[in-house]
Amino acid sequence: MANVLPADVNAPHYAPPPVTKAEIEWADLPTVDLSLISTEEGKAALTRTVDQAMKEHGFFYVVNHGLTPEQNARVFDIADVAFSGVSAEDKKAYEAKIKETGSYQGYKLREYWHINNGVRDQIEHYNVNKDATRREHPPALRPFMPEVAAFTRYNHEQILHPLLRLFARVVGVPEETFVKLHNFDEVGESWLRFMKYYPRSEEDERAAEQVWLKGHTDFGTVTILWSQPITALQILGRDKTWRFVKHVPNALVINVGDALEFLSGGLLTATIHRVVQPPPDQRGSARLGVFYFAMTDDTASLAPV
Numbered sequence: 001m002a003n004v005l006p007a008d009v010n011a012p013h014y015a016p017p018p019v020t021k022a023e024i025e026w027a028d029l030p031t032v033d034l035s036l037i038s039t040e041e042g043k044a045a046l047t048r049t050v051d052q053a054m055k056e057h058g059f060f061y062v063v064n065h066g067l068t069p070e071q072n073a074r075v076f077d078i079a080d081v082a083f084s085g086v087s088a089e090d091k092k093a094y095e096a097k098i099k100e101t102g103s104y105q106g107y108k109l110r111e112y113w114h115i116n117n118g119v120r121d122q123i124e125h126y127n128v129n130k131d132a133t134r135r136e137h138p139p140a141l142r143p144f145m146p147e148v149a150a151f152t153r154y155n156h157e158q159i160l161h162p163l164l165r166l167f168a169r170v171v172g173v174p175e176e177t178f179v180k181l182h183n184f185d186e187v188g189e190s191w192l193r194f195m196k197y198y199p200r201s202e203e204d205e206r207a208a209e210q211v212w213l214k215g216h217t218d219f220g221t222v223t224i225l226w227s228q229p230i231t232a233l234q235i236l237g238r239d240k241t242w243r244f245v246k247h248v249p250n251a252l253v254i255n256v257g258d259a260l261e262f263l264s265g266g267l268l269t270a271t272i273h274r275v276v277q278p279p280p281d282q283r284g285s286a287r288l289g290v291f292y293f294a295m296t297d298d299t300a301s302l303a304p305v
Contacts, residue, residue, distance in 0.1 A: 009143040013073075014080040014288065019229045019247055022279035027235050027243040029057055032254070035064035037162050047169040054170065054256070058271025059235050059245065061227075062252040065159050069250045072226065075151055078144045079194035079290050082126040085140040094138050096127060104191060105135045110198070119208040122198040130156060130190040152192045155224055155292035156184045163222060163254060171264045177305050178263065182221070186297040190220070197232070197275065197287040210277040217270035218257035224292040225253040230282050236272040259296060265304035 030053045036042030053060035067075075086094075096106035104127040111120035129135065132149045141148075164178035171177075182190070197212055215236060225233075227248050234242040235255075245253055261270050277283065296302070 009147075011074075011077040011081055011144065012084070014076045016076070016229050016288070017282055017285045020231045020279045020282050022231075022281060024231065024244050024246075024279065025241075026246045027057060027059065027237065029053065029060050029245065029253075031061040031063055031248075031251075032163075032166070033064050034062055034066070034159070034162060037166075043166070043169065046166055050163075050166045051170045054268055056238065057235065058269060059253060059255045059273075061248055062159070062163070062224075062254055063248070063250070065252055067154070067250070072250050074147075075226065075290055076228070076288060078141075078147060080196075080288055081140055081144065082138075082194045083124055083196045083288075086138045090138045090140070091124070094136075096125075104189070104193075105129050113213075115208045115211055115214065117207040119200070119204045121213065122200050123213065124196045124198070126194045128152065128192045130184060130188065130192070148192065152292070153184060155192065156182070156190060156294070159224055159252065160222055160292070160294050167222075167256070167260065167264070167268060171267050171305070173305050178221070178260070181263070181296040181300040182294060183297055186299070188297045189295040191293055191295075193289075193291040193293060195289040195291060197289075199284050199286065200277075205277055211274060212277060213275040215272045215274040217272055218255065218293065219259065220257040220293045220295045221260040221263070222294040223255050223257060224294070225255075226290040227251045227253055228287070228289055230278050230285060230287040232275045232278045232287055234274050234276055236274075242274070257293075259302055262302040263296075263305055 030049050032046055032049055036046055091107045094106045096104050096108055108125040110122050110124055113121040115121055130152050132145055137145055161179050165175040168175050168177045229247045231244050233245040237243055256268050256270055258270050260268050
């Protein structure tokens with residue numbers, strides 16, 4: 001996999017904070033080892049794991065996805081350029097026109113959403129459609145776009161597609177059923193997201209009851225989150241208890257969204273999750289995230305398969 005992300009442009013190194021040492025109630029998520037998917041026996045075992053994960057949690061980890069820890073770190077270096085390396089003026093110039101066009105391409109700037117009691121969000125996104133040529137990018141990011149495009153395709157074809165085959169097996173339909181609805185080179189709204197949460201004042205934390213992003217389900221089919229060390233993501237368990245998702249180095253955190261729930265006729269359900277203030281030993285640090293949000297091709301119907 002050495003040529004998946006050819007690092008031929010220097011980027012400042014992003015050094016994440018250390019993992020928390022706080023005593024926390026973690027969600028006990030199963031792990032899917034993608035290296036096992038090449039055999040029928042391995043696929044059968046992984047299908048059982050995914051089935052269990054969807055019934056009990058709606059989330060699971062993925063390991064052995066094919067990228068090295070060094071390539072993972074490089075992606076976060078590039079992700080941080082979108083925020084630390086781009087001026088406020090350029091962020092505004094490349095802002096997504098979400099309300100006008102419905103498109104998430106470009107920046108979502110801070111204070112777009114109301115959280116609670118007059119407190120607005122302190123989150124920035126930079127969203128890149130799977131066809132990275134659909135929109136021009138800020139000058140600071142342009143040298144990295146070949147790597148971004150390669151990483152996006154890798155998420156779609158080497159991670160999303162194998163997972164869609166496992167989901168199809170769980171539902172009991174032919175393995176390629178969902179893959180056929182997610183063609184990388186067809187027009188669609190799958191996108192890569194770089195995301196940064198900035199710390200808030202103590203006053204805002206109290207007013208917002210420590211919530212950074214309200215409980216929600218994702219509206220796409222599958223979300224791929226590249227695990228990072230700041231503890232803030234919580235999922236709502238089947239027992240209606242919020243539990244944190246633990247960081248696993250070089251792992252992925254996977255969940256399904258509303259669209260796959262529709263396609264599966266409700267056999268795969270989207271789980272409510274939120275982001276809250278990190279534990280005390282991680283407060284004051286910005287939380288950098290890398291995500292791939294998958295959607296079907298624009299021509300696909302969301303009728304149950």
